[in-house]
Amino acid sequence: MAIREVRYEGDSVLRKVCKPVKAIDQKLIDLMMDMEDTMRENEGVGLAAPQIGILRRCVVIDPHDGSDTFYMVNPEIVDSEGEQDCVEGCLSVPNKRGLVKRPYRVVCRYFDLEGNEIELDAEGFLANIICHELDHLDGTLYIDKAKMLSDKEYAEYLSQLDDEYEEEANEQPQE
DSSP, rough: OOOOOOOTTTOOGGSSOBOOOOOHHHHHHHHHHHHHHHHTTTTTTTGGGGGGTOOEEEEOOOOSSSSSSSEEEEEEEEEEEEEEEEEEETEEEEEEEEEEEEEEEEEEEOTTSSSOEEEEEHHHHHHHHEEEEEEEHOOOGGTTTTTEEOOHHHHHHHHHHHHHHHHHHHSSSOO
């Protein structure tokens, strides 16, 4: 497949609402394979079609947790609950990080590349990625919702997370 050019903040295509995909055909499959290659080449965990200049409602997600790659056609969030603070970055907004409030759990309905309707119940990091990528389909960037973090604040936030994980590990019973 091919690596496509990523569009960056300031490109008007990133602010447009995408149109629904009408047919899952070889052209769409090729596009999504290119999206996956582009995402991997740029070390991302997700990529939405407008990030490569295509105004269609499709995203590719790989949360790097050992699960399969998700190819989502016409995705929509049909339910959500809870709240989490997420430190986000974006391939279209390089060298920035922001703190965004997202739902802790989402239910996402979409079609896979075989045309099957899928309902995915996602929590935590995967829910965060889904929300971030689906925002792209409506012309929204995470920076529209984020409290921007300086390098120092970002480092402090990561340190705080490390401390919390260490505390949780220490609370586990030893065998």
